[in-house]
Amino acid sequence: METVNTGGGYSGAAMEQLQEASIGTLALLTTTAVLTVTLLARKMLAEKPQGDKRAPPHIPSTIPYLGHAVSFGLSPLEFLLAAYEKYGPVFSFTMVGKTFTYLVGSDAAALMFNSKNENLNAEEVYNKLTGPVFGKGVAYDVPHPVFLEQKKMLKTGLNIARFREHIPMIVDETEEYFKRWGNSGQKDLFQAMSELIILTASSCLHGPEIRSIMNEAVAQLYWELDGGFSAEAWLLPTWVPLPSFKKRDVAHKKVKQIFYNAIQKRRESNETHDDMLQTLLDSTYKSGRHLTDDEIAGMMIGLLLAGQHTSSTTSTWMAFFLAQNKEIQDNCFEEQQSLFGKELAPLDYDSLKECSYIERCLKETLRLRPPIMTMMRMCKTEQTVLGYTIPPGHQVCVSPTTNQKLKDMWEDAATFNPDRFLSKTGAVSDDKFIYIPFGAGRHRCIGESFAYVQIKTIMSTFLRLFEVELGDPGFPEINYATMIHTPLNPIIKYKKRQS
């Protein structure tokens, strides 16, 4: 879950954030590095494939331990595209003592998406981050078959009947939120979208008990919990007494308590609602066992945070692409008028589905700015791909950002062109794993449909309210220092539409 969604270019972000880490953290890291250097040398020898098997080409580095951390961290996409040009679809390199093997392009990526979790393992790379945030007994803290059962329960709760109810709730939240913007001005759009996504997700996914107590203090607890998805958390043991770890752990306890209270209130009320909390209260494992309150609370946290950065960065980038391309923005608004009339009748699920132009804009945003930059797995057993043998111990990675920008796969790859998706795949070929913003295989996202409903509803409402242009800082640069690649200086200029 990105959040669970993890990934987010853990590694790239990790390196960038190293620059921002406190002196204490750096001292700790240096000590750790010195102590582990001998072990690493041994480990790297052990990581070579045995016999005459061919290891993936290894990008050489003269910097011990850190390896390519700095150049990757400064610009992961350029690093990976250049490596693909030079070494082909499978290559390895070292960063902070770990060996990363990237699978670029569809044929190579197929290894990850078709693999079994016991061979290419997700929890070993993700649980360090998600464990302290979601808590015990859920997601990557349980054996994979159990997580698959939990995903199935969550998926049952994300259904079309519910989406029909979600749409007016999201419209109301969005209209209410943007009242504070007035008639015109310049504002930080990423901050706005982050707040709006948390409010709408809480309304739709958590139910009335939780949404009714959602205030600044609760939002602050979510931010502190969310602060657990950091480079430090990925690099350092959980017991290190960092203030951000402490905040995360305190916030975890408090948020859990909020959910325990809501669960108890729901049970005592004897009312049944048609929402996610009810789905989880009613769900059972194959064994017949119901979820414990702790599991339900952990899954509710995961559900909220999985969509938080992913959907808030996507909506923000989408608005900036539209602000930059006035004609495309106008097409989106005209689509609203042609489907809902000049008076702009209320949005509903069936008509929203018809909004195919805005949907293509969202799809194209997810191609150029997929929030999860890299999906990672720990290689547990020797794997063969395109003639190369990957030994156990490598971190095997697939990057949507890279696959979705390959020049040999996408015409005019860098250009924002929603109409490329008028063709079946939008790409030059119909290779299966070229467009993968939601992943694929057994770890595939379960939140895609909800995210589409949520973002399309927010963006349609937003464009009905405002016309937008780039703010004074211009089109935002990508902030590689964050786990999910967020926009830097995301200031948008807006003007209320005349009704």
Ligand code: HEM
């Ligand atoms: C634009 C929005 C989103 C994007 C781009 C996105 C992307 C992804 C990706 C790439 C993965 C695969 C991770 C991997 O293979 O390592 C994933 C998994 C997942 N996502 Fe999403 N996600 C989004 C929104 C959501 C939402 C709204 C939810 C929940 C309501 C959600 C829940 C999950 C869950 C439960 C997994 C499964 C993780 C696993 O099985 O290992 N996501 N997502």
